[in-house]
Amino acid sequence: MRKSAILLVAGALMIPAVPSTTFAQLSPSADWATHAQNGYQVIANVTYMTATGYDSKLDVYKRRDTTAAQPTLVFYHGGGWVGGSKEASFMSILPWLEMGWNVVNVEYRMARVAPAPAAVEDATCALRFAVEKAKEYGIDPNRIVVSGESSGGHLALAVGMIPESAGFTRACAGGGFRGIETAVPKVAAIINWYGITDVTEMLGGANARSYAAQWLGASSDRDAVAKSVSPLTYVRSDLPPILSIQGDADPIVPYSQNVRLSDALTKAGAKTELMTIAGGGHGNFKPEERTAIFLKIRDFLAKNGLPASSGGQGSR
Numbered sequence: 001m002r003k004s005a006i007l008l009v010a011g012a013l014m015i016p017a018v019p020s021t022t023f024a025q026l027s028p029s030a031d032w033a034t035h036a037q038n039g040y041q042v043i044a045n046v047t048y049m050t051a052t053g054y055d056s057k058l059d060v061y062k063r064r065d066t067t068a069a070q071p072t073l074v075f076y077h078g079g080g081w082v083g084g085s086k087e088a089s090f091m092s093i094l095p096w097l098e099m100g101w102n103v104v105n106v107e108y109r110m111a112r113v114a115p116a117p118a119a120v121e122d123a124t125c126a127l128r129f130a131v132e133k134a135k136e137y138g139i140d141p142n143r144i145v146v147s148g149e150s151s152g153g154h155l156a157l158a159v160g161m162i163p164e165s166a167g168f169t170r171a172c173a174g175g176g177f178r179g180i181e182t183a184v185p186k187v188a189a190i191i192n193w194y195g196i197t198d199v200t201e202m203l204g205g206a207n208a209r210s211y212a213a214q215w216l217g218a219s220s221d222r223d224a225v226a227k228s229v230s231p232l233t234y235v236r237s238d239l240p241p242i243l244s245i246q247g248d249a250d251p252i253v254p255y256s257q258n259v260r261l262s263d264a265l266t267k268a269g270a271k272t273e274l275m276t277i278a279g280g281g282h283g284n285f286k287p288e289e290r291t292a293i294f295l296k297i298r299d300f301l302a303k304n305g306l307p308a309s310s311g312g313q314g315s316r
Contacts, residue, residue, distance in 0.1 A: 029098075032098055036097065036098075038064065039063065039064060039065065039097075040061045040062065040063060040064060040097060041061075041062045041063075041064050042059065042060070042061055042062075043059065043060040043062065043137070044059045045057045045059065046058050046059070046060060048106075048125060048126050048129035048130075049122065049125045049126075049129065049171060049172060051109070051114070051118070051121070051122075051171045052109065052113060052114045052118070054109055054113045054114070056106075056107060056108055056109060056122045056125070056126070057086075057107050058086065058104055058105060058106045058107065058126055058129075058130075059086055059104070059105040060102070060103070060104055060105075060137050061093070061097060061102060061103040061104075061105070062102050062137055062138050063100065063102060063138065066138070067138065068138070069134065069135075069138055069139060069140035069141075069143075070100075070101065070102045070138050070139065070140055070143075071101050071102070071140055071143035071144075071145070071188075071306060071307055072101060072102040072103065072104060072130070072137075072138075072139045072140065072143065072144050072145070073093065073096045073101050073102070073103045073104070073144075073145050073146075073147060074103075074104045074106060074126065074127055074130055074144055074145070074146045074147070074156075074159075074187075075089065075092065075093050075096075075103060075104065075105050075106065075146075075147050075148055075152070075156075076106050076108065076123055076146070076147070076148030076151075076152035076153075076155040076156055076159075077089035077092075077105075077106075077107065077148065077149070077152050078148065078149040078150030078151050078152040078153070078193075078283075079110070079150070079151055079152075080150065080151050080209070080211030080212070080214075080215070080252075081110055081111055081116070081119050081151045081211065081212075081214075081215035082110055082111045082112065082211050082214050082215060083110065084110075084151075084152075085107060086105045086106060086107040089105065089149070089152070090105070092149060093105055095294050099298075099307075099308060099309050100307075100309055102137065102138055102139060104126070104130050104137070104139075106122075106123065106126040108122035108123055108126070108155070109121075109122050110215075111211075111214045111215045111217075115215060115216060115217035115219070116199075116215050116216050116217070116222075116225050116226070116229055117168060117225060117228065117229050118171075119151070119155060119215070120155065120158045120159075120162070120168050120229050121168045121169070121170070121171045121172075122171075123155040123156075123158060123159050124158070124159055124162070124168045124169055124172070125169065125171060125172035127144070127146065127159050127185065127187070128169065128172050128185075129172075130144070131144070131185050141185055142188065143188050143306060143307075144185065144187050144188055145187065145188055145189045145190070145191060145301070145306065146159050146160050146187050146189075146190055146191075147190070147191040147192070147193065148192070148193065148195065149193040149194065149195075149283060150193070150194055150195060150196070150252065150253060150282065150283070151195070151196060151211075152193070152195070153192040153193045153194055153195020153196070153244075154192075154195040154196040154197070154199075154229075154231065155195075156190050156191065156192055156195065157190055157192050157195055157197065157231035157242070157261075158229060158231055159187065159190075160187045160189075160190040160239065160240050160242070161190070161231050161234040161235075161239055162229075162231075162234050163234065166228060166234075186240060187240050188240060188241075188304070188305075188306055189240050189241045189242070189243070189300070189301065189304055189306060190239075190240055190241070190242045190243070191242075191243050191245070191297060191300070192242060192243065192244040192245065192258070193245050193246075193283070194244075194245065194246040194247070194250055194252075194253050194258070194282060194283065195231075195244070195253070195258070196212070196230075196253055196257060197230065197231045197232050197257040197258060197260065197261040198230050198231075198232045198257050198260065199212060199216070199226040199227075199229055199230045200223060200226040200227050200230055201254075201257070202226075203216060203222070203223065203226055207254045207256075207257075209252070212226075231261060232257075232260065232261055232264060235261070235264045235265055235268050235270070236268055236270065237268050237269040237270050238270075239265070239270045239271075240271075241271040241272070241300070241303075241304045242261075242265060242270065242271065242272045242273075243272075243273050243274075243275065243296070243297065243300045244258045244261065244262060244272070244273070244274045244275070245274075245275045245277070245293055245296075246258045246274075246275075246276065246277065246280070247276075247277040247278075247279065247280020247281050247282070247283075247285070248276050248277070248278060248279065248280065249279050249280060249281055250280070250281055250282045251281060251282060252281075252282040253282065255276075258274060259274065262274040271304070273300060275293065275296050277289050277293075
């Protein structure tokens, strides 16, 4: 027994001490990742509405180090309104967590559950729900940015551009949280990653896309529905600032759609910028291109009175 104890002590003495400078030597990104788990509370799979027998859910990423209302990103995943998930889009929200923002990551009814305009209804109701629960989730209703990729970019544009008079909030009050009376807020900005801007164009002709036809279904009024969910239908001067990002070789969403949106917004007197990635496809941008994009996003936020970094552990 005494011999075993001596061996254990000897072994312990041979284990090298961890240098006190180990954590100081981490790269900035590794240092942030080390602390991110403690920096954010994750409130997962919150049902924000129920319609057509389906519970639409969202995840909330809330900073732990403050009780003050924070600038918040509301994000919609892509997938052509027929696929994708909030979990699969997690990497897209990481830069916002690093900036110290709160994030609401939204899932919505897709074509297999309900055709258009269900996804737009859900996206709008998710924003309304976030505002209704702003105090609980640490959200500043006056500093909400909506964003998304591909069909999620379309939903971000729809939420930020379509007025309440269009009627897409009808499903909200009858959902899982009855009695929500909060009006659809005007968002502080829209960041559109290669989103669809003219759904009607994608139902026929050279720019027809099968995913759009699947989402709209075969109803007799599908052209009217397509127009009603198209951001280009609602161009006017009093819109939030809009930054669109797209590759000019995108094979999934025609680049011309965001050029048309940018031109129409400029003509109407709205604040808008279009960042073109030369030779870029449907996302999957090169590392240096993504770096340039997020530098552009930070500049865009700052120009429009929004913080590129909100401080705290999230923005190490």
